[in-house]
Amino acid sequence: MSSQSVTSTSSTLFLVAIFVCFSLSSSRNPNFMQKGSSLSVEDNSDLLISADNTFACGFYSVGENAYCFSIWFTNSKEKTVVWMANRDKPVNGKGSRVSLLRDGAFVLTDVDGSTTWETNTGTTDVQKAELLDNGNLVLMDSSGKILWQSFDFPTDTLLPHQPITRSKKMISRLGRGNYSAGYFNFYFDNDNVLRLMYDGPDTSTLYWPDVDNTVTQNGRTGYNNTRIAVLDDMGRFLSSDSLQFNASDLGFGIKRRLTIDYDGNLRLYSLNNGTGLWTITWEALLQPCLVRGICGRNGICISTPKLPRCSCLPGYEMTDPSNWNAGCKPRFSITCSQSQQLKFVEFQHMNFYGNDINIYSNKTLDWCKKKCKEDCQCQAFNYRLTGEVKCHLKAALFNGCKSSTVKVSTYLKLPLNIEISEYIILNDTNLTCSSRGYKVPVTGFSSTYMARGKKLRWVYLYCFASAVGVIEFIFLASGWWFLFRRHDVLVAVEEGYRALTSQFRTFSYTELKKATKSFKEELGRGASGVVFKGVLADERVIAVKKLGDAYQMEEVFRAEVSTIGKINHMNLVRMWGFCSESKHRLLVYEYVENKSLDKLLFSENFLGWKERFKVALGTAKGLAYLHHECLEWVIHCDVKPENILLDGEFEPKISDFGLSKLFQKGFNNSKFSRIRGTKGYMAPEWASNLPITAKVDVYSYGVVILELVKGIRLSNWVVEDGEDQEAELTRFVRVVKRKIQSEEATWIEDVVDTRLNGQFSRTQIAKMVEIGISCVEEDRNKRPTMDSIVQALMACEDVSRIRTPDNLSVII
Template identity: 75%
Template sequence: MEILLIFKKKKKATGVVDLMVFEELYSSHYALHIGVAFIQQWQKFLSPGDAVAMRSQSYSSLSSTLFLIVISVCFSLASSRNPNILPRGSSLSVEHDSDLLISADNTFTCGFCSVGENAYCFSIWFTNSKEKTVAWMANRDKPVNGKGSRVSLQQDGAFVLKDVDGSTTWETNTSSTDVQKAELLDNGNLVLMDSSGKILWQSFDFPTDTLLPQQLFTKSKKLISKLRGGNYATGYFHFLFDNDNVLRLMYDGPDVSSVYWPNIDTNVFTNGRTNFNSTRIAILDDMGRFFSSDWMQFNASDSGSGIKRRLTMDHDGNLRLYSLNNGTGLWTVSWKAVMQQCLVHGLCGRNGMCIYAPEPKCSCPPGYEMDDPSNWNKGCKPRFTRSCSHSQQVRFVKIQHADFYGFDSSSLTNISLESCQTKCLEDCRCQAFGYKLSGDAKCYIKIELFNGHQSASFPSDIYLKLPLSIETSEPIVLNDTNRICNSSESTITIGASSSMYGAGGKRVRWVYLYSFASVIGAIEMLFIMSSWWLLFRRRDVHAVVEEGYRVISSQFMKFTYIELKKATKNFREELGQGASGAVFKGVLEDERVVAVKKLENAYQMEEVFRAEVSTIGKINHMNLVRMWGFCSESRHRLLVYEYVENKSLDKLLFAENILGWKERFKIALGSAKGLAYLHHECLEWVIHCDVKPENILLDGDFEPKISDFGLAKLSQRGRKNSEFSRIRGTKGYMAPEWALNLPITAKVDVYGYGVVILELVKGIRLSNWVEEDGEGQETELTRFVRVIKGKGQGEETAWIEDAVDTRLNGQFSRIQAAKMIEIGISCVEEDRNKRPTMDSIVQALMECEDVSRI
């Protein structure tokens, strides 16, 4: 206050005061705690005209004593500021090493990180790591100058990084918002907040190559590796949710893109994942446990609290979970995705090959040499000129236990080595061929050489197509290099953890260690997951996280026969009877009402049956009945489903009580969505095979839920001499190809759906037989289609009235009815190739969903 009085006296004497010193100090983080309040109090002594004058003039006679007092006050205030907060109007300079934000618990530091000679990136790093380990970068691909660059939280709310020339290198999208401060939180999240503490922007939404504990990983985010060990620029390896909702590792290089994890040789479910959950959310918790909506789960080998961790997409293409040793400041690996490093795609560039010698190294195959000795991303180049001329003589050089994944122009089975070689010779594009003798002999014609690797456990060989003039040593030895394929940034120690790939490698002595570690890790994970799940139910977390955890922790249970017998009161209340068995109502111990189906024709052994129903249990869609569990004991095979209130469609559609038109259209659209999910977004083999009103259940809101999907597989798999074509649906809803013993495709479901949608329109069973006008009989369906085709050729729409259920008394949408009839008739075409697909049916129905005219 004394300083303000002095300023007041000076103002009265001269009419001007120089504010430049205060503005400069206030813009520096040393004066952050002077605050807006101090400036506002000071400006109370000034008129608006004086303020303008003060900006345009300098008070040359301001005493040095007063100046020193002001500076002293500013620095004393700065010394007490919160080091993890940057107020609006402040900045951090690249030139001042002390211009930093440090989290309250000292775990993370935010500031400028050197990424090269006179090159800096605004970053967040772990404070106590021996090497400066970066967790996030704002401008990884556009470093700024080491002189004059600064990041500022501007008065308009934007957080802006400017280079020495004043050009904007990076900024947030928060201009014109009420941002009051930037704060570095204890979890490593840099946030911009308003005056009420609401987060308006956060670094957690824009990860680079690292995921930190409690940082949500969703469909819009990806981890992208840096380019090389010392180069922080964006690299080629990605960790992301793929289009099918599954977490994957992918190489996205200058020439090609290729997924390599989880195991590309098996399907989603064999890898322990599901692609039926479109939530796309994952999280790493503080205990070192990772959970995802695609059912990817793993534990750190040192699982427990109090350890700083990071999940990083490394520059060598492997995804690793690291734990920090606070004593040494070094990182150890507590989990990694790919156990055999050479399985990473794109690691050694075009024509390059990853080998174990014994550590993974990049090499060039015979006839090739490194394109750029300083950069393996560019791979190898041929030491010869490719030619399609018949005059060029070629030979084939064999590399044992090797492969170049992908780029097969053709794949041939049961073919001899000589024939495979001939195929390559006849194809000018062929650069090599792979030949696998184990099992059915297979031949792969390679037109490009990417993703090369060699491993003693690989079951096939590569034959390189080289000009006869190119000399190679015998036996074939790949050109050795010093390139190590795996990351060398930290001390790597693998603990007791499991991988999505099976343990393997060239050195046999590790097999036993990995096997033992995997078993111990699995047992530990079982106990940890059980205890964590119980604890988590009592936690009150953010709604989004809670929903994500709820989705990914849903359980598929195995029940005992005694449990289900008790739940159904000795199978007292029967809900229905079908070809696969009877359904009974039950109440579980947790008070869930369920429907229990006793299967009559499930022939599998227990482990096979369990594998089948576990796959079905992972299928999740609002228009499919949810399976909650099963029982497989002795001769008993039971399935436990959610209970659906309004029972099946046939009970309402063909009853005296009239089902309204809005409900009918809703059932038609929902059923189509459920089947489309099974056909187009689900496993290829999930064909229902018995679509009929009895298998379409209705909940309290008349939302349809298709039941009994997948049961065709349960009934026929494992049966002696069984063939899928022998399965039969229900008479009246069976496609013609059943009788013709043609291969069964999803079009059999389309046919059944066509009958159902026409029954929804007409309100009667179209599968019943009726007398023809002449001699003989025909089904109601045949006659209905024949009559409609005869009447519906012209522009008149009167035929619609005759086609729709008369009990509706004209209360229906003509547009929707016409569309449903059109779809139904196209679905029951005898030629299955003329039938539409279920996804096209959904699209057609949705186009008239909002039609309200009756």
């Protein structure tokens, strides 16, 4: 073979080797792109992937033929987006690309070549763009210095180590599936305090922290000029205004994000790597209807045991059926003419916040009506009877909220000819708050595509933000050192964590032994353990439950308790912490002063009917929260009067919820059967070995609610001739059904507790008996859910007033 042939063959092999190497290197997704390269919208694999494969960066579809340059979690089920460059101006699905130009600019161009978005890094020494493991997209020079970073321009999400400062603002999405900038903001206000604000097309209003409190009352401070806050890898959030909170699953190794959602709530999420789903581990507002502007102008947010719902006021209809942010519009007109006849429609437990024309104290209801009629601007007025009598005249109806906890009535001004039917019930559309799943509207842009969005809002910020980028980075680095590196500050931070609003923490056994004076004062005992009274060093009175020895191993126990500790509802006993040392397993609860329901219901000092109905409704609300609302679904498994505690106002608080989660799985002894339930309150499926669902709690609740009516233990067994014949409950239900079917006029008086001496509501008795009987059905599929029970009880909560279409309220 000639030397020329050898040389030719060698050259060919060399070229093939280079081609193969190039093909292999280009077939994978690198975490950086060099100057002069680009990513194309038409190639789904044209992505930047972080070195640890946590994040991806590329084009994300936001509509029909519409794309945004974005960063998302690769392991989340729905590719959760954490940043978008062009959220308000998507590009076409063909011909669009993002390029790192030779002059150092990072540019997003549309199909027609027009620039949609770019960094202000032209004429700089940018050498590459890289996606870091923390989700930060950076532009760096040859020495590795960061010249631009996506962390400086957050959209609706904050990642660990991404600080939020005075120059940054998080803005929610517009709706579910709509990535355009919405109306809810999370930012540092002028008083140096982190706040949530609704900034809509018609009005702007703050709603968190509580606007009725001062900065100090909200646990914040305005005495800081740094205005810096950050989420760390442990799940701890620390702000210079003293805002501090923890993820309920505090610890390393968990992917997290802090997001202001399209419903206006700020939530901390943790990713389950196994399922790819997110779990809420902290949220700013436990009552969604406290978010201002959520249902738009003339809209009402209605609290329900499940999700809140938006509704239009009577005489109004949705402005845009696909979007609650647009609110409602009137189907009538009110003039300033004196001849126009007007009327007022009353809605109890409803309030509209803000937009007051004037506030009047100690005025009669008729005076307020007259004043509102005379004022052309007045659309309605709030009338508050609790405390000092006040009426608030409203020029606009924003931020409406209807809930049993609202102690205000709203009187809506309407023309006399507007018909109000169905006892003045709101025009409920059965839509949940905020827009969900609506059809993508067509929005016109310079290039040819269909997309969602609003007009660009943020471009003018880039010049300023980029210009001070390097200075701010140095400033942030210094702030980080002062906040997290110095020992004395670390100590203060740990103390702050112990003062979180949840007050949930780990106690030492020595601390609880001292608080209870060596477990001296016993409050009660049951199958799960013994409860003792104690007083902490900060003078809080507590109840400490010493659990038996059949509970989870320490690591599992801590994880399960952390889940229970994040559950919070006014009708659930608050857990303040736990102790897990060696063989000791203790739970620390708030102390509830009025003992348990059984001590007051089945004794000579019996409860009056008003208190009994309050117990029935509050207990239902607590169970509905456990079954339908709380962050992790919980079945109580042992609902009975002994586990329903009463506070000073006789408000019920359910205790011992979640204990079945803590019990040693597979622990085979008699204690396990006892912790599942108590004889007489246990649903039939326990004995049938059927799968346990929330309906076991419904059954137990049915027994309790019937005991509230009858005033005796229905869980006992009737004994005849020395033998158990049948349960008292079975006999009671059979007798009541017979009386109802035979239409006996006095059946209510026959079944109600005689000690009440006729002091009760027949309507409420009838409803509670109806609910109770349906709850104790043997077929669990026939039992109602707890949220439907709450709605039924709330419908007859106030029976002293009956609504009619003609005259608005009649006293009986």
